[in-house]
Amino acid sequence: MKEVTYYPGCSLHGTAREYDESFRGVASILGINLYELEDWTCCGSTAAHCTDEALAIALPMRNLSLAEKYDREMVIPCVACYSRFKAACEEVKEHPEYLILPYEGKVKIKYALDFLSEEESLKNLLSKGVKPLKNLSVACYYGCLAVRPPKLTEVKNYEYPEHMDRLMELMGAKAVSWSYKTDCCGASLVMTRTDIVTHLTQKILSAAIEAGADCIVTGCTMCHSNLDTRQEDLTSKGEKRKIPVFYFTELMGLYLGHREVKKWLSRHITDPMKLLTEKGLI
Protein backbone atom coordinates (compact mmCIF):
# COMPACT_ATOMS: atom_id res chain seq x y z
CA MET A 1 0.00 0.00 0.00
CA LYS A 2 1.50 3.31 -1.11
CA GLU A 3 0.98 6.26 1.23
CA VAL A 4 1.01 9.89 0.16
CA THR A 5 0.01 13.26 1.58
CA TYR A 6 -2.90 14.75 -0.34
CA TYR A 7 -3.30 18.49 -0.92
CA PRO A 8 -6.67 19.03 -2.65
CA GLY A 9 -6.75 22.84 -2.78
CA CYS A 10 -9.84 25.05 -2.70
CA SER A 11 -11.35 24.21 -6.13
CA LEU A 12 -11.43 20.49 -5.44
CA HIS A 13 -13.67 21.20 -2.46
CA GLY A 14 -16.00 23.24 -4.70
CA THR A 15 -16.40 23.65 -8.43
CA ALA A 16 -13.92 20.86 -9.24
CA ARG A 17 -15.55 18.40 -6.85
CA GLU A 18 -15.62 15.61 -9.44
CA TYR A 19 -11.83 15.87 -9.80
CA ASP A 20 -11.46 15.27 -6.05
CA GLU A 21 -13.99 12.42 -6.09
CA SER A 22 -12.47 10.71 -9.12
CA PHE A 23 -8.89 11.13 -7.88
CA ARG A 24 -9.83 9.57 -4.54
CA GLY A 25 -11.75 6.83 -6.36
CA VAL A 26 -8.85 5.93 -8.65
CA ALA A 27 -6.37 6.04 -5.77
CA SER A 28 -8.43 3.62 -3.70
CA ILE A 29 -8.63 1.04 -6.52
CA LEU A 30 -4.90 1.41 -7.22
CA GLY A 31 -4.12 0.85 -3.55
CA ILE A 32 -2.82 4.33 -2.82
CA ASN A 33 -3.62 5.70 0.63
CA LEU A 34 -4.30 9.43 0.52
CA TYR A 35 -3.79 11.37 3.75
CA GLU A 36 -5.38 14.76 3.32
CA LEU A 37 -3.08 17.38 4.85
CA GLU A 38 -4.69 18.51 8.09
CA ASP A 39 -5.57 22.18 8.37
CA TRP A 40 -4.27 22.95 4.87
CA THR A 41 -4.74 26.49 3.60
CA CYS A 42 -5.02 28.09 0.15
CA CYS A 43 -1.86 28.29 -1.99
CA GLY A 44 -2.60 31.94 -2.77
CA SER A 45 -3.22 31.18 -6.43
CA THR A 46 -2.97 33.88 -9.12
CA ALA A 47 -4.07 36.59 -6.69
CA ALA A 48 -1.05 36.13 -4.41
CA HIS A 49 1.67 35.97 -7.04
CA CYS A 50 0.17 38.95 -8.88
CA THR A 51 0.09 41.00 -5.68
CA ASP A 52 3.14 40.42 -3.55
CA GLU A 53 6.12 38.13 -3.24
CA ALA A 54 5.73 37.63 0.51
CA LEU A 55 2.22 36.23 0.01
CA ALA A 56 3.25 34.14 -3.00
CA ILE A 57 5.94 32.46 -0.90
CA ALA A 58 4.41 32.29 2.58
CA LEU A 59 0.98 30.89 1.66
CA PRO A 60 2.10 27.70 -0.11
CA MET A 61 5.17 27.22 2.11
CA ARG A 62 3.01 27.06 5.25
CA ASN A 63 1.44 23.88 3.85
CA LEU A 64 4.82 22.36 3.06
CA SER A 65 5.96 23.03 6.61
CA LEU A 66 2.93 21.07 7.85
CA ALA A 67 3.56 18.27 5.36
CA GLU A 68 7.18 17.90 6.47
CA LYS A 69 6.02 16.22 9.68
CA TYR A 70 5.37 13.09 7.63
CA ASP A 71 7.83 11.06 5.60
CA ARG A 72 5.61 11.02 2.53
CA GLU A 73 5.53 12.71 -0.85
CA MET A 74 2.75 15.23 -1.42
CA VAL A 75 0.42 14.78 -4.41
CA ILE A 76 -1.52 17.75 -5.81
CA PRO A 77 -4.23 17.27 -8.48
CA CYS A 78 -4.83 21.01 -9.07
CA VAL A 79 -2.07 22.04 -11.43
CA ALA A 80 -2.44 25.71 -10.47
CA CYS A 81 -1.70 24.87 -6.82
CA TYR A 82 1.11 22.57 -7.91
CA SER A 83 2.71 25.36 -9.91
CA ARG A 84 2.51 27.77 -6.97
CA PHE A 85 4.15 25.24 -4.65
CA LYS A 86 6.98 24.56 -7.10
CA ALA A 87 7.56 28.28 -7.70
CA ALA A 88 7.51 29.07 -3.97
CA CYS A 89 10.12 26.35 -3.31
CA GLU A 90 12.46 28.19 -5.70
CA GLU A 91 11.64 31.72 -4.58
CA VAL A 92 12.03 30.94 -0.89
CA LYS A 93 15.72 30.26 -1.55
CA GLU A 94 16.09 33.98 -2.37
CA HIS A 95 13.73 35.05 0.44
CA PRO A 96 13.89 32.66 3.39
CA GLU A 97 12.66 35.55 5.58
CA TYR A 98 9.11 34.99 4.30
CA LEU A 99 8.82 31.51 5.83
CA ILE A 100 6.18 31.55 8.54
CA LEU A 101 6.99 28.08 9.92
CA PRO A 102 10.31 26.24 9.75
CA TYR A 103 10.90 24.20 6.60
CA GLU A 104 13.90 22.06 5.74
CA GLY A 105 12.97 21.35 2.15
CA LYS A 106 12.32 17.62 2.46
CA VAL A 107 8.85 17.27 0.95
CA LYS A 108 8.72 15.91 -2.57
CA ILE A 109 5.83 17.51 -4.49
CA LYS A 110 4.12 15.70 -7.35
CA TYR A 111 1.40 16.70 -9.76
CA ALA A 112 -1.29 13.99 -9.89
CA LEU A 113 -0.88 13.40 -13.64
CA ASP A 114 2.89 12.92 -13.30
CA PHE A 115 2.37 10.75 -10.23
CA LEU A 116 -0.17 8.48 -11.96
CA SER A 117 1.94 8.30 -15.14
CA GLU A 118 4.94 6.75 -13.38
CA GLU A 119 5.90 3.31 -14.72
CA GLU A 120 4.98 1.45 -11.55
CA SER A 121 1.59 3.13 -11.41
CA LEU A 122 0.88 2.39 -15.09
CA LYS A 123 1.64 -1.32 -14.59
CA ASN A 124 -0.68 -1.36 -11.62
CA LEU A 125 -3.37 0.42 -13.65
CA LEU A 126 -3.10 -2.06 -16.54
CA SER A 127 -3.40 -5.02 -14.21
CA LYS A 128 -6.63 -3.64 -12.75
CA GLY A 129 -8.35 -2.25 -15.85
CA VAL A 130 -11.74 -3.81 -16.62
CA LYS A 131 -13.23 -1.55 -19.29
CA PRO A 132 -10.90 -0.58 -22.16
CA LEU A 133 -11.80 2.83 -23.60
CA LYS A 134 -12.32 1.36 -27.06
CA ASN A 135 -13.42 3.60 -29.95
CA LEU A 136 -12.90 6.73 -27.88
CA SER A 137 -10.86 9.47 -29.54
CA VAL A 138 -9.46 11.91 -27.01
CA ALA A 139 -7.70 15.24 -27.38
CA CYS A 140 -5.26 15.51 -24.46
CA TYR A 141 -5.21 19.09 -23.27
CA TYR A 142 -2.36 19.83 -20.86
CA GLY A 143 -2.83 23.60 -20.65
CA CYS A 144 -0.05 25.84 -19.37
CA LEU A 145 1.05 24.88 -15.92
CA ALA A 146 1.30 21.11 -16.34
CA VAL A 147 4.27 21.77 -18.61
CA ARG A 148 5.44 25.36 -18.09
CA PRO A 149 7.78 26.66 -16.87
CA PRO A 150 9.73 23.49 -17.77
CA LYS A 151 12.44 24.39 -15.24
CA LEU A 152 9.86 23.79 -12.54
CA THR A 153 7.76 21.00 -14.06
CA GLU A 154 10.76 19.06 -15.41
CA VAL A 155 8.63 18.04 -18.40
CA LYS A 156 10.98 17.42 -21.34
CA ASN A 157 8.59 17.73 -24.28
CA TYR A 158 6.97 20.90 -23.08
CA GLU A 159 5.87 22.13 -26.53
CA TYR A 160 4.30 18.80 -27.48
CA PRO A 161 3.93 16.66 -24.37
CA GLU A 162 2.76 13.06 -24.69
CA HIS A 163 2.55 11.57 -21.21
CA MET A 164 -1.23 12.02 -20.92
CA ASP A 165 -1.63 10.68 -24.48
CA ARG A 166 0.32 7.61 -23.47
CA LEU A 167 -1.80 7.09 -20.39
CA MET A 168 -4.99 7.32 -22.51
CA GLU A 169 -3.65 4.93 -25.16
CA LEU A 170 -2.67 2.38 -22.53
CA MET A 171 -6.32 2.37 -21.46
CA GLY A 172 -7.39 1.68 -25.04
CA ALA A 173 -8.36 5.18 -26.19
CA LYS A 174 -7.03 6.86 -29.33
CA ALA A 175 -5.16 10.09 -28.61
CA VAL A 176 -5.43 12.48 -31.56
CA SER A 177 -2.61 14.72 -32.78
CA TRP A 178 -3.49 18.38 -32.47
CA SER A 179 -1.78 21.72 -32.06
CA TYR A 180 -3.48 23.15 -28.96
CA LYS A 181 -2.21 20.78 -26.27
CA THR A 182 -0.42 23.48 -24.31
CA ASP A 183 -2.25 26.63 -25.41
CA CYS A 184 -3.65 28.88 -22.69
CA CYS A 185 -7.43 28.98 -21.97
CA GLY A 186 -7.20 32.36 -20.22
CA ALA A 187 -7.51 30.82 -16.76
CA SER A 188 -8.52 33.23 -14.01
CA LEU A 189 -9.36 36.03 -16.46
CA VAL A 190 -12.73 34.25 -16.73
CA MET A 191 -14.13 36.41 -13.92
CA THR A 192 -12.77 39.73 -15.11
CA ARG A 193 -12.28 39.48 -18.88
CA THR A 194 -14.71 36.74 -19.82
CA ASP A 195 -14.49 37.88 -23.46
CA ILE A 196 -10.83 36.85 -23.67
CA VAL A 197 -11.54 33.43 -22.14
CA THR A 198 -14.49 32.84 -24.48
CA HIS A 199 -12.27 33.66 -27.48
CA LEU A 200 -9.45 31.36 -26.36
CA THR A 201 -11.67 28.45 -25.35
CA GLN A 202 -13.59 28.55 -28.65
CA LYS A 203 -10.30 28.14 -30.51
CA ILE A 204 -9.28 25.18 -28.36
CA LEU A 205 -12.70 23.48 -28.56
CA SER A 206 -12.93 23.94 -32.33
CA ALA A 207 -9.39 22.65 -32.83
CA ALA A 208 -10.20 19.48 -30.86
CA ILE A 209 -13.36 18.93 -32.93
CA GLU A 210 -11.45 19.52 -36.14
CA ALA A 211 -8.81 16.98 -35.08
CA GLY A 212 -11.60 14.40 -34.87
CA ALA A 213 -11.66 14.04 -31.09
CA ASP A 214 -14.84 12.81 -29.35
CA CYS A 215 -13.82 14.55 -26.16
CA ILE A 216 -11.13 16.58 -24.43
CA VAL A 217 -9.16 15.32 -21.42
CA THR A 218 -7.45 17.60 -18.93
CA GLY A 219 -5.89 17.71 -15.48
CA CYS A 220 -6.42 21.38 -14.67
CA THR A 221 -9.40 22.72 -12.75
CA MET A 222 -9.41 26.08 -14.52
CA CYS A 223 -9.05 24.54 -17.98
CA HIS A 224 -11.85 22.10 -17.21
CA SER A 225 -14.16 24.79 -15.93
CA ASN A 226 -13.46 27.16 -18.82
CA LEU A 227 -13.83 24.49 -21.50
CA ASP A 228 -16.81 22.68 -19.95
CA THR A 229 -18.90 25.75 -19.20
CA ARG A 230 -18.26 27.97 -22.24
CA GLN A 231 -19.79 25.85 -25.01
CA GLU A 232 -23.14 27.63 -25.40
CA ASP A 233 -21.78 29.85 -28.17
CA LEU A 234 -20.08 27.00 -29.97
CA THR A 235 -23.01 25.83 -32.08
CA SER A 236 -24.08 29.37 -32.94
CA LYS A 237 -20.55 29.97 -34.27
CA GLY A 238 -20.89 27.15 -36.80
CA GLU A 239 -19.69 24.06 -34.92
CA LYS A 240 -21.99 21.07 -35.45
CA ARG A 241 -21.54 19.64 -31.98
CA LYS A 242 -20.42 20.30 -28.44
CA ILE A 243 -17.50 18.33 -27.03
CA PRO A 244 -17.44 16.78 -23.53
CA VAL A 245 -14.44 17.57 -21.31
CA PHE A 246 -13.16 14.98 -18.83
CA TYR A 247 -10.66 15.01 -16.02
CA PHE A 248 -8.10 12.30 -16.79
CA THR A 249 -8.96 10.71 -13.45
CA GLU A 250 -12.60 10.30 -14.52
CA LEU A 251 -11.56 8.24 -17.55
CA MET A 252 -9.20 6.24 -15.34
CA GLY A 253 -12.12 5.57 -13.00
CA LEU A 254 -14.22 4.44 -15.96
CA TYR A 255 -11.43 2.11 -17.13
CA LEU A 256 -11.07 0.72 -13.61
CA GLY A 257 -14.82 0.13 -13.34
CA HIS A 258 -15.39 2.49 -10.41
CA ARG A 259 -19.01 2.43 -9.21
CA GLU A 260 -19.41 6.20 -8.93
CA VAL A 261 -18.38 7.32 -12.40
CA LYS A 262 -21.92 8.43 -13.25
CA LYS A 263 -22.10 10.60 -10.16
CA TRP A 264 -18.84 12.38 -11.07
CA LEU A 265 -19.99 12.93 -14.63
CA SER A 266 -23.39 14.28 -13.55
CA ARG A 267 -21.57 17.39 -12.34
CA HIS A 268 -20.45 18.40 -15.84
CA ILE A 269 -22.17 21.23 -17.69
CA THR A 270 -21.51 19.78 -21.16
CA ASP A 271 -23.17 16.37 -20.99
CA PRO A 272 -20.72 13.48 -21.47
CA MET A 273 -23.28 10.66 -20.97
CA LYS A 274 -24.60 10.60 -24.53
CA LEU A 275 -21.11 10.12 -25.95
CA LEU A 276 -20.19 7.36 -23.50
CA THR A 277 -23.49 5.56 -24.09
CA GLU A 278 -22.98 5.70 -27.87
CA LYS A 279 -19.49 4.24 -27.44
CA GLY A 280 -20.84 1.49 -25.20
CA LEU A 281 -18.65 2.60 -22.32
CA ILE A 282 -21.32 3.23 -19.72
Added chain:
Amino acid sequence: MGNQISPEKVSSFLEEVLQESNVNIRACFQCQKCSAGCPVVSAMDIMPHQIIRQIQYGRKDKVLSSRTIWICASCHTCSTRCPNDIDVAKVMDSLRHLSLRYNYKTPEEEIPLFHRVFLENIKSSGRVHELSLIMRYKLKTKDFFKDATLGWEMFRRGKIKIMPAGSYGTKDVKKIFQVYEKGERR
Protein backbone atom coordinates in the same frame (compact mmCIF):
# COMPACT_ATOMS: atom_id res chain seq x y z
CA MET B 1 10.53 66.90 -24.06
CA GLY B 2 8.07 64.42 -22.60
CA ASN B 3 9.44 61.55 -24.62
CA GLN B 4 13.08 62.36 -24.04
CA ILE B 5 15.00 59.74 -22.14
CA SER B 6 16.97 61.03 -19.20
CA PRO B 7 19.77 58.78 -17.94
CA GLU B 8 18.67 59.14 -14.31
CA LYS B 9 15.10 58.08 -15.03
CA VAL B 10 16.29 55.10 -17.06
CA SER B 11 18.64 53.76 -14.49
CA SER B 12 16.29 54.15 -11.54
CA PHE B 13 13.27 52.30 -13.01
CA LEU B 14 15.37 49.66 -14.75
CA GLU B 15 17.31 49.04 -11.54
CA GLU B 16 14.08 48.83 -9.59
CA VAL B 17 12.65 46.18 -11.92
CA LEU B 18 15.94 44.28 -11.98
CA GLN B 19 15.97 44.23 -8.21
CA GLU B 20 12.32 43.27 -7.79
CA SER B 21 12.41 40.50 -10.42
CA ASN B 22 16.01 39.31 -10.34
CA VAL B 23 15.65 38.81 -14.11
CA ASN B 24 18.28 40.13 -16.51
CA ILE B 25 16.11 42.36 -18.68
CA ARG B 26 19.23 43.88 -20.27
CA ALA B 27 19.74 40.67 -22.29
CA CYS B 28 16.70 41.36 -24.55
CA PHE B 29 17.58 41.87 -28.23
CA GLN B 30 13.99 42.49 -29.35
CA CYS B 31 13.42 39.29 -31.36
CA GLN B 32 9.70 39.59 -30.45
CA LYS B 33 9.28 35.87 -29.86
CA CYS B 34 7.50 36.62 -26.55
CA SER B 35 4.87 38.75 -28.30
CA ALA B 36 4.50 36.31 -31.21
CA GLY B 37 3.55 33.45 -28.89
CA CYS B 38 1.46 35.42 -26.38
CA PRO B 39 -2.15 34.14 -26.36
CA VAL B 40 -3.59 37.40 -25.00
CA VAL B 41 -1.49 39.94 -26.90
CA SER B 42 -4.51 41.21 -28.83
CA ALA B 43 -6.03 42.57 -25.60
CA MET B 44 -2.80 44.32 -24.53
CA ASP B 45 -1.97 47.97 -25.08
CA ILE B 46 1.80 47.41 -25.06
CA MET B 47 3.16 44.12 -26.42
CA PRO B 48 5.46 42.06 -24.15
CA HIS B 49 8.67 42.80 -26.09
CA GLN B 50 7.73 46.49 -25.99
CA ILE B 51 7.23 46.31 -22.22
CA ILE B 52 10.81 45.10 -21.88
CA ARG B 53 12.01 47.94 -24.12
CA GLN B 54 9.98 50.53 -22.21
CA ILE B 55 11.55 49.35 -18.94
CA GLN B 56 14.98 49.79 -20.51
CA TYR B 57 13.90 53.32 -21.50
CA GLY B 58 12.81 54.03 -17.93
CA ARG B 59 9.15 54.75 -18.78
CA LYS B 60 7.80 53.89 -15.38
CA ASP B 61 4.38 55.58 -15.60
CA LYS B 62 3.57 54.11 -18.99
CA VAL B 63 4.52 50.56 -17.97
CA LEU B 64 3.00 50.53 -14.49
CA SER B 65 -0.35 51.95 -15.64
CA SER B 66 -0.67 49.71 -18.71
CA ARG B 67 -3.39 47.16 -19.42
CA THR B 68 -0.71 44.66 -20.38
CA ILE B 69 0.59 43.87 -16.91
CA TRP B 70 -2.92 42.85 -15.79
CA ILE B 71 -4.00 41.13 -19.01
CA CYS B 72 -0.96 38.80 -18.88
CA ALA B 73 -2.43 35.41 -17.92
CA SER B 74 0.86 34.04 -16.52
CA CYS B 75 0.88 31.18 -19.06
CA HIS B 76 4.70 31.30 -19.23
CA THR B 77 4.86 30.80 -23.01
CA CYS B 78 7.10 33.90 -23.33
CA SER B 79 9.53 32.82 -20.61
CA THR B 80 9.73 29.30 -22.01
CA ARG B 81 10.55 30.45 -25.55
CA CYS B 82 12.86 33.42 -24.88
CA PRO B 83 16.23 32.71 -26.56
CA ASN B 84 17.99 34.82 -23.92
CA ASP B 85 16.34 33.08 -21.01
CA ILE B 86 14.49 36.19 -19.82
CA ASP B 87 11.66 35.18 -17.50
CA VAL B 88 9.13 37.63 -18.96
CA ALA B 89 6.27 36.18 -16.88
CA LYS B 90 8.24 36.86 -13.70
CA VAL B 91 8.92 40.41 -14.87
CA MET B 92 5.14 40.85 -15.33
CA ASP B 93 4.63 39.70 -11.73
CA SER B 94 7.19 42.23 -10.51
CA LEU B 95 5.55 45.02 -12.55
CA ARG B 96 2.19 44.21 -10.95
CA HIS B 97 3.79 44.32 -7.49
CA LEU B 98 5.36 47.73 -8.24
CA SER B 99 2.15 49.05 -9.76
CA LEU B 100 0.22 48.18 -6.59
CA ARG B 101 2.93 49.49 -4.31
CA TYR B 102 2.89 52.90 -6.04
CA ASN B 103 -0.92 52.93 -6.40
CA TYR B 104 -0.97 53.21 -10.18
CA LYS B 105 -4.39 53.21 -11.89
CA THR B 106 -5.08 50.90 -14.81
CA PRO B 107 -7.97 50.73 -17.30
CA GLU B 108 -8.19 47.03 -16.35
CA GLU B 109 -9.14 47.92 -12.77
CA GLU B 110 -11.40 44.87 -12.33
CA ILE B 111 -8.46 42.46 -12.50
CA PRO B 112 -6.52 43.82 -9.47
CA LEU B 113 -9.91 44.27 -7.75
CA PHE B 114 -10.66 40.57 -8.23
CA HIS B 115 -7.24 39.66 -6.80
CA ARG B 116 -7.92 41.87 -3.79
CA VAL B 117 -11.29 40.23 -3.11
CA PHE B 118 -9.67 36.81 -3.55
CA LEU B 119 -6.98 37.62 -0.98
CA GLU B 120 -9.57 38.98 1.48
CA ASN B 121 -11.34 35.65 1.13
CA ILE B 122 -8.16 33.74 2.05
CA LYS B 123 -7.45 36.16 4.90
CA SER B 124 -10.85 35.61 6.46
CA SER B 125 -10.91 31.80 6.51
CA GLY B 126 -7.62 30.39 5.21
CA ARG B 127 -9.30 28.80 2.20
CA VAL B 128 -11.25 30.23 -0.70
CA HIS B 129 -14.99 29.80 -0.55
CA GLU B 130 -15.99 30.26 -4.18
CA LEU B 131 -19.54 31.50 -3.63
CA SER B 132 -18.54 34.26 -1.17
CA LEU B 133 -15.69 35.21 -3.50
CA ILE B 134 -18.01 35.62 -6.46
CA MET B 135 -20.73 37.40 -4.47
CA ARG B 136 -18.28 39.89 -2.98
CA TYR B 137 -16.72 40.55 -6.35
CA LYS B 138 -20.14 41.08 -7.91
CA LEU B 139 -21.13 43.46 -5.10
CA LYS B 140 -18.14 45.60 -6.03
CA THR B 141 -18.63 45.50 -9.80
CA LYS B 142 -22.46 45.60 -9.59
CA ASP B 143 -22.59 43.15 -12.50
CA PHE B 144 -25.03 40.66 -10.99
CA PHE B 145 -26.38 39.03 -14.11
CA LYS B 146 -23.23 37.91 -15.88
CA ASP B 147 -23.10 34.11 -15.82
CA ALA B 148 -26.09 33.93 -13.47
CA THR B 149 -27.63 31.02 -15.42
CA LEU B 150 -24.30 29.22 -15.41
CA GLY B 151 -24.07 29.74 -11.64
CA TRP B 152 -27.48 28.13 -11.23
CA GLU B 153 -26.51 25.18 -13.45
CA MET B 154 -23.36 24.65 -11.38
CA PHE B 155 -25.34 24.85 -8.15
CA ARG B 156 -27.80 22.22 -9.43
CA ARG B 157 -24.87 19.89 -10.05
CA GLY B 158 -23.52 20.21 -6.51
CA LYS B 159 -20.48 22.25 -7.53
CA ILE B 160 -21.26 25.25 -5.36
CA LYS B 161 -21.08 25.09 -1.60
CA ILE B 162 -23.46 27.52 0.06
CA MET B 163 -21.69 27.81 3.39
CA PRO B 164 -17.96 28.24 3.97
CA ALA B 165 -16.62 25.12 5.69
CA GLY B 166 -14.92 26.93 8.59
CA SER B 167 -11.60 28.54 9.34
CA TYR B 168 -8.18 27.06 8.74
CA GLY B 169 -4.63 27.92 9.78
CA THR B 170 -6.04 31.00 11.50
CA LYS B 171 -2.95 32.05 13.45
CA ASP B 172 -0.49 31.48 10.60
CA VAL B 173 -2.68 33.11 7.97
CA LYS B 174 -3.12 36.15 10.19
CA LYS B 175 0.65 36.41 10.57
CA ILE B 176 1.23 36.01 6.82
CA PHE B 177 -1.15 38.87 6.06
CA GLN B 178 0.37 41.06 8.78
CA VAL B 179 3.78 40.68 7.17
CA TYR B 180 2.31 41.58 3.78
CA GLU B 181 0.22 44.52 4.97
CA LYS B 182 3.04 46.12 6.91
CA GLY B 183 5.46 45.51 4.06
CA GLU B 184 7.84 44.12 6.68
CA ARG B 185 11.02 42.23 5.81
CA ARG B 186 10.97 43.57 2.27
